[in-house]
Amino acid sequence: MPLTLAQICLNGEVAPNARKRKQLTDYPRPSVAVDTAVLTVADGQLCVGLLTDPRTGNHRLPGTFLHEGETLADAVRRSLREKAGIEGVEPVQLHVFDAPDRDGRGWVLSVAHLAVVRPDALELLTAAPVPAARDLDFDHDVIVGLAVERLRADYAELPDPAGLLPEHFTMTELRGVHEAIDGNRLQPDTFRRRMLARLRETDEAQRGAVGKPATLFRRRAVHEDH
């Protein structure tokens, strides 16, 4: 039986002050965790950083519990700093996993994240090629799937939006990163023409390699003209 508009407003959480405080203290609260798929490209392959459970030998993603007064992004940064020595990432939220029984220890919500890092940042994690990262603990297989999907969408239009490459790079290096993320060969000429509009050409060229020296490019600032 639906309520009238007046009844709705009086029964909502934001009505009188007493009711508000009641709502915040009366209900049990879940633990909130963050779990992060740390992705990188190494040796032309898309890889994810894993931890190993010493009791079971199973693999899982790095994660931690959210501390008071902390944002989710800060919790992700703290977990990666403490467990993998990784600094300076910009985590992206993917999804909240909320099945009440997903963690045998109790009621835990997990906010899945994606973090993209340079390959040398994965020293302290096991870098597993994404197709091989199967049978992870919890719902971490699904998180890896979502992270890859998101990364592919981001890399479909723009050149290296996550900054995996250094400031200057050749078109072939850029294409190599995009091929690793996409999982397929990309047509060199079509890729070049599509990306050129989004890149700024430098007056430098790559030296020391065989063949015609490749022009070095920089990523173009967002909405940079010409």
Place this chain on the structure above:
Amino acid sequence: MPLTLAQICLNGEVAPNARKRKQLTDYPRPSVAVDTAVLTVADGQLCVGLLTDPRTGNHRLPGTFLHEGETLADAVRRSLREKAGIEGVEPVQLHVFDAPDRDGRGWVLSVAHLAVVRPDALELLTAAPVPAARDLDFDHDVIVGLAVERLRADYAELPDPAGLLPEHFTMTELRGVHEAIDGNRLQPDTFRRRMLARLRETDEAQRGAVGKPATLFRRRAVHEDH
């Protein structure tokens, strides 16, 4: 100072049992809320359902606190059932708002959702055209923005993926919904040709209107052939 792989595994949350339970009880836990942008199309306009705070007169989205043993989607359904008499929605997660000071009442995480409903379901909420839904409480302006962005992305490729229309509809009715969501006029012929491949033609036609009777279409099941 980074840890070795062995140290990482021993210090992680999933090592010995005693440590695990400690993690779940020792830290303060946030309240978790859900807030939902209820979108619909009415009179050719994209509208969002709002509640009014009786003290301040400000508008906000319907929401509630997550109860124990409940999923986020169930919390959204409960809040919409109790506050708006809306049944049978399929909420979509958008984003977790986590600023520690976003709610003056305390530490509250809010998981923003999108729910799409038929226009007649909005009786008990104020249906505000999206451009007019400004200066909402909390970060609800941002939630509406995310919800609209998501809905537009969903409607860019597929015919009425959220099922705003009844089972049978004309191409003009379909285009009307897409125009309301997109916010722009769409070329009738181009729209028709793009959508035809995703629709199944029925052998019925609309009767009673002036002009040539329009063919009635149905949405095609996912990956339905021919």
Place this chain on the structure above:
DNA sequence: AGAATAGTGTCTGTGAGACAGTATGGT
């Protein structure tokens, strides 16, 4: 000179955008 890699010219097919036309009902 020859190998190797970078970069371009160009053809083809596809699909959006646009406009004008044809089809088919109601009044």
Place this chain on the structure above:
DNA sequence: ACCATACTGTCTCACAGACACTATTCT
């Protein structure tokens, strides 16, 4: 007969895909 609306033919433009060709360096 006329109008209103549904639907289609067709031209143009832009761009992906593909292939072959040219350009420039190192050995």
